Amino acid sequence: MTEPERWFPSHIKEIPEEDCRELLATQEVGRVAYSVGDGRAPVVVPVNYTMEGDALLLRLGPNSNIAHHLQSTPASFEIDDYETYNQSGWSVLARGHARWVEAADHPAAERLLPWAEGKRTLVVLLEIQELTGRRLLSA
Numbered sequence: 213m214t215e216p217e218r219w220f221p222s223h224i225k226e227i228p229e230e231d232c233r234e235l236l237a238t239q240e241v242g243r244v245a246y247s248v249g250d251g252r253a254p255v256v257v258p259v260n261y262t263m264e265g266d267a268l269l270l271r272l273g274p275n276s277n278i279a280h281h282l283q284s285t286p287a288s289f290e291i292d293d294y295e296t297y298n299q300s301g302w303s304v305l306a307r308g309h310a311r312w313v314e315a316a317d318h319p320a321a322e323r324l325l326p327w328a329e330g331k332r333t334l335v336v337l338l339e340i341q342e343l344t345g346r347r348l349l350s351a
């Protein structure tokens with residue numbers, strides 16, 4: 213059976229690194245992805261974040277599974293936005309290394325107020341090693 217023909221109304225364009233950084237500064241929620249190391253597929257969950265220089269700060273529950281896995285590990289962070297009506301959008305992917313840090317050493321973490329209820333006192337710094345983005349432009 214042949215594939216039905218599809219019309220692609222948008223084309224894809226690279227977003228320069230500096231613009232990716234600016235887009236990161238515009239959002240409050242992104243998806244952090246990490247491996248749990250037991251042969252199962254990676255976990256990807258939404259969290260609030262803020263920027264600290266070129267790095268990202270997260271605030272997590274100190275006894276949560278996510279915190280346990282982000283103690284010191286490679287991790288990725290993704291944000292995106294899109295418009296359904298004209299099938300356009302963009303996404304930014306930050307790949308790097310996450311580690312626990314002392315909240316007192318990172319004052320920006322105090323301004324970060326996670327939307328999720330509960331105690332989110334553990335601060336994770338995600339240092340970005342690779343920052344890329346793509347924009348789908350409406351034709």
Ligand SMILES: Cc1cc2nc3c(=O)[nH]c(=O)nc-3n(C[C@H](O)[C@H](O)[C@H](O)COP(=O)(O)OP(=O)(O)OC[C@H]3O[C@@H](n4cnc5c(N)ncnc54)[C@H](O)[C@@H]3O)c2cc1C
Nearest residue numbers: 241255257258259260271272273276277278326327328332
């Ligand atoms: C908009 C938004 C913002 C959030 N911001 C923060 C934040 O800043 N800080 C914070 O600590 N948490 C935040 N959360 C909650 C976060 O996504 C996790 O659910 C939470 O951190 C619990 O993690 P855990 O590893 O302890 O979960 P567990 O309950 O131990 O997770 C067990 C399993 O449940 C599933 N699971 C857990 N969470 C989710 C999820 N969100 N979506 C789908 N499946 C899930 C996964 O399969 C996971 O392996 C936010 C959630 C949303 C929707």
